[in-house]
Amino acid sequence: MNNILNFYPAVITTDVAENWQIGFQDPATPIMEGIINLHYDLMFFICVISVFVSWMLGRTLWHFEQNQNKIPSSLTHGTLIEMIWTVTPAFILLIIAVPSFSLLYAMDEIISPAITIKTLGHQWYWSYEYSDYLNEDDDSINYDSYMIPEEDLEIGQFRLLEVDNRMVIPINTHIRVIVTAADVLHSWAVPSFRSKCDAIPGRLNQTSLFIKREGVYYGQCSEICGINHGFMPIVVEATSLPNYVSWISNKLNE
Amino acid sequence: MSEVTIQVRTAPRDRRFPTTNQTKHCWARYLEFHACSKVKGDDDPECEKFKRWYLSLCPEEWVENWDTLKEEGRFPGPE
Numbered sequence: 001m002n003n004i005l006n007f008y009p010a011v012i013t014t015d016v017a018e019n020w021q022i023g024f025q026d027p028a029t030p031i032m033e034g035i036i037n038l039h040y041d042l043m044f045f046i047c048v049i050s051v052f053v054s055w056m057l058g059r060t061l062w063h064f065e066q067n068q069n070k071i072p073s074s075l076t077h078g079t080l081i082e083m084i085w086t087v088t089p090a091f092i093l094l095i096i097a098v099p100s101f102s103l104l105y106a107m108d109e110i111i112s113p114a115i116t117i118k119t120l121g122h123q124w125y126w127s128y129e130y131s132d133y134l135n136e137d138d139d140s141i142n143y144d145s146y147m148i149p150e151e152d153l154e155i156g157q158f159r160l161l162e163v164d165n166r167m168v169i170p171i172n173t174h175i176r177v178i179v180t181a182a183d184v185l186h187s188w189a190v191p192s193f194r195s196k197c198d199a200i201p202g203r204l205n206q207t208s209l210f211i212k213r214e215g216v217y218y219g220q221c222s223e224i225c226g227i228n229h230g231f232m233p234i235v236v237e238a239t240s241l242p243n244y245v246s247w248i249s250n251k252l253n254e
Numbered sequence: 255m256s257e258v259t260i261q262v263r264t265a266p267r268d269r270r271f272p273t274t275n276q277t278k279h280c281w282a283r284y285l286e287f288h289a290c291s292k293v294k295g296d297d298d299p300e301c302e303k304f305k306r307w308y309l310s311l312c313p314e315e316w317v318e319n320w321d322t323l324k325e326e327g328r329f330p331g332p333e
């Protein structure tokens with residue numbers, strides 16, 4: 001298969017996990033951007049609450065230590081303080097629920113798609129079907145995507161992440177991805193897209209993609225599926241719509 | 255190299271199937287095509303559309319399986 005981006009080395013970006021990474025991979029979809037923003041918004045509340053609670057705890061331990069307080073307090077309850085420490089956290093939860101729910105509903109939104117791509121999990125590789133287009137023999141595009149074994153890697157390729165045939169998708173286009181499996185449970189996941197969709201034999205799960213920039217995105221099977229679960233990575237190549245169309249017509253003529 | 259015109263189009267969103275689970279969407283389009291072609295014939299443009307849609311949605315293996323079952327008269331749906 002021709003990887004279109006090979007002709008345009010300047011636009012190659014590799015959206016892939018880094019060593020010792022603790023943050024997110026760069027987002028490529030509006031939803032992933034939303035998730036990252038929500039994460040940092042929540043981090044603000046987490047920091048404020050942790051500092052406040054630790055400070056209260058520290059002060060209590062320091063000032064009410066037994067040597068300074070020979071006679072223990074007999075206070076067991078106080079209605080006002082209990083109201084305050086119940087209502088305040090409930091109120092904070094309500095506030096952070098607002099952006100959280102709007103994001104949740106945005107994720108489920110299926111906008112009328114222009115392209116449907118089916119991805120099937122197998123033991124242990126992914127296969128992709130592009131059945132929107134048929135050639136004269138009524139054949140559609142259909143191929144398997146196997147991991148490249150370590151000994152066949154070229155310089156610059158990622159160990160346990162590179163595949164022989166990438167999934168190719170256009171940018172700035174609403175894409176429907178139908179995820180299913182041929183044998184056991186798998187899960188199709190690409191962190192930069194926030195995609196994680198269970199692949200279930202006998203069931204078709206739908207997820208939508210809208211990619212904002214060209215690039216090569218890496219993901220892995222995310223449902224333990226047997227001995228080679230760790231060796232069925234996902235590589236998605238996002239390119240412009242004209243490039244995608246010419247890739248499709250080349251594939252159809254093969 | 256033969257000329258193939260690519261139209262970027264696919265099965266539309268269907269209000270009957272608003273959920274993540276699209277299994278019945280594929281199944282319904284398959285049945286709709288066969289119901290249509292029974293009345294109007296395989297090559298009718300109305301029916302051809304349903305065929306395009308079920309091909310877009312259903313895994314190839316499923317379609318092949320259902321076609322075989324139909325030929326053998328063992329299809330588990332309305333004939």
Ligand SMILES: [Cu+2]
Binds near residue numbers: 221222225229
């Ligand atoms: Cu798997």
